[in-house]
Amino acid sequence: xxxxxxxxxxxxxxxxxxxxxxxxxxxxxxxxxxxxxxxxxxxxxxxxxxxxxxxxxxxxxxxxxxxxxxxxxxxxxxxxxxxxxxxxxxxxxxxxxxxxxxxxxxxxxxxxxxxxxxxxxxxxxxxxxxxxxxxxxxxxxxxxxxxxxxxxxxxxxxxxxxxxxxxxxxxxxxxxxxxxxxxxxxxxxxxxxxxxxxxxxxxxxxxxxxxxxxxxxxxxxxx
Numbered sequence: 704x705x706x707x708x709x710x711x712x713x714x715x716x717x718x719x720x721x722x723x724x725x726x727x728x729x730x731x732x733x734x735x736x737x738x739x740x741x742x743x744x745x746x747x748x749x750x751x752x753x754x755x756x757x758x759x760x761x762x763x764x765x766x767x768x769x770x771x772x773x774x775x776x777x778x779x780x781x782x783x784x785x786x787x788x789x790x791x792x793x794x795x796x797x798x799x800x801x802x803x804x805x806x807x808x809x810x811x812x813x814x815x816x817x818x819x820x821x822x823x824x825x826x827x828x829x830x831x832x833x834x835x836x837x838x839x840x841x842x843x844x845x846x847x848x849x850x851x852x853x854x855x856x857x858x859x860x861x862x863x864x865x866x867x868x869x870x871x872x873x874x875x876x877x878x879x880x881x882x883x884x885x886x887x888x889x890x891x892x893x894x895x896x897x898x899x900x901x902x903x904x905x906x907x908x909x910x911x912x913x914x915x916x917x918x919x920x921x922x923x924x925x926x
Contacts, residue, residue, distance in 0.1 A: 706734060707741040709918045717912070721905065724768050726897075726915030728753065732760055734919050739765065745786075747913050751777035758784050770853075770913055772826045775799040783807045789853040789894050789913075792816045792826050794836045797847060804846030812850045814894055817875050819868040820857040827854065830875055837883050849884070851892025851910070852876045856900055865900050869907035876908075 704712070710725070717723060724747040727735050735746060735757065744764060748754035749771025758767055766786035773790050781788075782803035791797050791813045804811040815836070818827030828836070841849065854872040856865045876893050884890035896904025896912040904912060 706737045706919060710738060710741050710743055713914060713917060716902070718905065721909065722911045724770070724894075724911060724913045725918050726770065726913050727757070727919065728771070728915065730915075730919050732757065735761060738918065747789075747915075751780045754785075755780045768913075778803045779806075782809065782811065785811060787811075787850070788813045789911075790814070790816045790826065791849075792828055794839050794841075797836065797841060797844070801844040801846035810846055810848055812848050812889075814851050814853040814892060815849060815879075817852050817854045817872055819854040819872050819875075821864070821868075822857050830878075833875070833879065837879065848889060850889050851894065852879065853894035853911075855897075856895070856904075858899075862900075862903060865903050866907060869895050869900075869904050869909070873908040 713723065722745060724745050725738050725743055726747040728747065728749045739762065745766045745768060747768040747770040748757065751773070754767055754769060767784060768787045768789060769781055769785050770789045773788060773796060775796055778799045782800070788800060788811060791800070797813065800811055800813060815833050816827040817833060818829055852872060852875055856868040859865065872895055873893060880890050892910050893908055894911040894913065895909045898914050898917040901912040901914060
């Protein structure tokens, strides 16, 4: 099946109020153009330089989502154009995003990446770390806006475990919203769910799913 066919098939399974991020990391420009010509406008990348190169080469109405671990020294490359940073996992990173956003006269939307998996390889904060960050005068930062949370479930075939981890992220979202964002409408996003588990994520309240291989096919990484 073509990229267009895959997109159409997935979109038929998604609620109308859910956002689909087509994860285009490692994929060539021609693949993104096919998805773009099929009407898709939201793409996700996990490398700052690759995302910057693609931004420069592609139409400017694309919304670019940074979905990988972001190093502070890479923020400056994506700050002029990034639509949403999904992976804020420290106060230090948030300060850097704020600094670079102000340099570009922008306010950049961000998600707090929460650690919900039973894997050491995943990034993210536990709930206490997120609370410490939120108490650290972030509401005085004019270059960033926290609009929700993000999480990655354990890579497992155990759907009950995945469901439990996504449920935990939903609970974190609700608790943070009730305490820190109760009077604002913009804190509304739960970014969870990828190709293998997005249907479970939707059951558990996801508002953004990040799907790559089901759209573009399996990736071939250079060794």
